[in-house]
Amino acid sequence: MTDIQYVAPSTLDEAVGAYAAAKGAARILAGGTDLLVQMRAGMVKPGLIVDIKKVAELSAIEKTPEGGFRIGAAVSGAVLEEHPTFGKVWPGVLEGLNLIGSTQVQGRASAGGNLCNGSPAADSIPGLVAAGAIATVQGPNGRRNIPVEQVPTGPGKTSLAPGEILVSFTLPPRPAHSSDAYLRMIPRTEMDIAVVGCAVSLTMDGDTCTAARVSLGAVAPTVLLVEDAAKALVLTKLDDASLDKAAAACSAACNPIDDKRGTIAYRTKVAGVLLKRTTAIAAERAKGG
Amino acid sequence: MATVSMTVNGKSVSGEVEPRTLLVQFIREQLHLTGTHVGCDTSQCGACVVHVNGDSVKSCTMLAVQADGSDVTTIEGLANGDTLHPMQEAFRDNHGLQCGFCTPGMVMSAVDLLKKNPKPSEGEIREWLEGNICRCTGYHNIVKAVQQAAQA
Ligand SMILES: Cc1cc2nc3c(=O)[nH]c(=O)nc-3n(C[C@H](O)[C@H](O)[C@H](O)COP(=O)(O)OP(=O)(O)OC[C@H]3O[C@@H](n4cnc5c(N)ncnc54)[C@H](O)[C@@H]3O)c2cc1C
Ligand code: FES
Ligand code: FES
Numbered sequence: 047m048t049d050i051q052y053v054a055p056s057t058l059d060e061a062v063g064a065y066a067a068a069k070g071a072a073r074i075l076a077g078g079t080d081l082l083v084q085m086r087a088g089m090v091k092p093g094l095i096v097d098i099k100k101v102a103e104l105s106a107i108e109k110t111p112e113g114g115f116r117i118g119a120a121v122s123g124a125v126l127e128e129h130p131t132f133g134k135v136w137p138g139v140l141e142g143l144n145l146i147g148s149t150q151v152q153g154r155a156s157a158g159g160n161l162c163n164g165s166p167a168a169d170s171i172p173g174l175v176a177a178g179a180i181a182t183v184q185g186p187n188g189r190r191n192i193p194v195e196q197v198p199t200g201p202g203k204t205s206l207a208p209g210e211i212l213v214s215f216t217l218p219p220r221p222a223h224s225s226d227a228y229l230r231m232i233p234r235t236e237m238d239i240a241v242v243g244c245a246v247s248l249t250m251d252g253d254t255c256t257a258a259r260v261s262l263g264a265v266a267p268t269v270l271l272v273e274d275a276a277k278a279l280v281l282t283k284l285d286d287a288s289l290d291k292a293a294a295a296c297s298a299a300c301n302p303i304d305d306k307r308g309t310i311a312y313r314t315k316v317a318g319v320l321l322k323r324t325t326a327i328a329a330e331r332a333k334g335g
Numbered sequence: 336m337a338t339v340s341m342t343v344n345g346k347s348v349s350g351e352v353e354p355r356t357l358l359v360q361f362i363r364e365q366l367h368l369t370g371t372h373v374g375c376d377t378s379q380c381g382a383c384v385v386h387v388n389g390d391s392v393k394s395c396t397m398l399a400v401q402a403d404g405s406d407v408t409t410i411e412g413l414a415n416g417d418t419l420h421p422m423q424e425a426f427r428d429n430h431g432l433q434c435g436f437c438t439p440g441m442v443m444s445a446v447d448l449l450k451k452n453p454k455p456s457e458g459e460i461r462e463w464l465e466g467n468i469c470r471c472t473g474y475h476n477i478v479k480a481v482q483q484a485a486q487a
Pocket of ligand 3: 437468
């Protein structure tokens, strides 16, 4: 058995330093709800574990000067749930994150871990993509910002360079009458993997949709931003014809796998159905706020 | 190897562990507190739930080194001598267990629920216990037990 080292630095620079120095042998530990399970299954065998939960910036939830939110990559769903205003502004982002696991898993699992684990079915990622969230990453060569949808590159793969750590997500300020929603289709009601996930973020002016972003999970090798679906919604009253068009765009964007949870035909159809249901919820919330 | 020290059920303990050692392994294999069970290897079943600094945690989802310096309560720490904790009493009164395998985790989760939400609805109890799997009872009597403990 190879020896494992564990470090829990209190600054990001130390964390990046230790992570980069270990080359490919190190793994970042946030909530551990993927990593520890994968280690036990022998799927990953890190030589060094870098625990990032002691780095303050990675556990912070802040308002940005522009009026948006910045969420540390290691913030758990349970902690985000307790924030006084976040869930009012971004109910869809919060419901995606808190669909992950059960009570105790929610107490540990982070959106950063959900993104870096790279599952196409990661439940918190469509919400962040629909929100237009920007991921900040830091590595040996400094910091950079990338849209969340550009982080996953395939199942279990991300565009993070060696030694780079995901630091935070920045969500933009919200115009009045904006809201979002996330729905997933799963065979059981809880504790299962999404067959399709759909997030919609909308801004409404009366009955007219003035801005939209749509994202799908579990229907392609990565979570998708579906721009054609958003275009079909913008400057409409979300009438049946527009919803049909947006649903068709969602189905067209699908490139899913066939497995025991759902066939290709099923996932493709459900993507359109979920788009309509999710849009209805987001619109209702947006009109209320 | 790393040295970890923590308070478990009110007593200071320490031990030498490999960094990969899970908190549940430390509790069971080094402290010999075998009331905390292991029912899966995927962090799904909840048999291993303990409290760390007052919050319920699946002790298979945490490394022992991460619990260094913390305050841990296991099922063995609930009763006061021969007097059962009200939640344990309620499980007994309501037939909230059959084989008992899930019970330590179920009780530790339920105790945390009542601390955070002293008067939960039936729905809230079922939702909170979503990560605790029981292969025997059908959950009904477990929910009744938690309701009784909430009255106590
Ligand atoms: C019982 C159970 C149920 C689950 N249900 C769901 C579900 O319904 N939906 C769902 O999407 N997922 C689910 N999961 C999977 C998992 O909980 C999520 O993917 C979770 O968001 C992972 O977050 P974490 O903080 O625990 O990540 P960790 O396990 O700590 O990390 C995950 C991966 O990302 C890397 N990483 C973490 N943070 C960073 C960072 N800041 N920078 C660079 N790399 C990083 C780690 O090295 C690791 O490879 C479930 C897991 C369990 C055990
Ligand atoms: S042993 Fe921890 S959840 Fe099953
Ligand atoms: S009583 Fe047997 S598993 Fe719950």
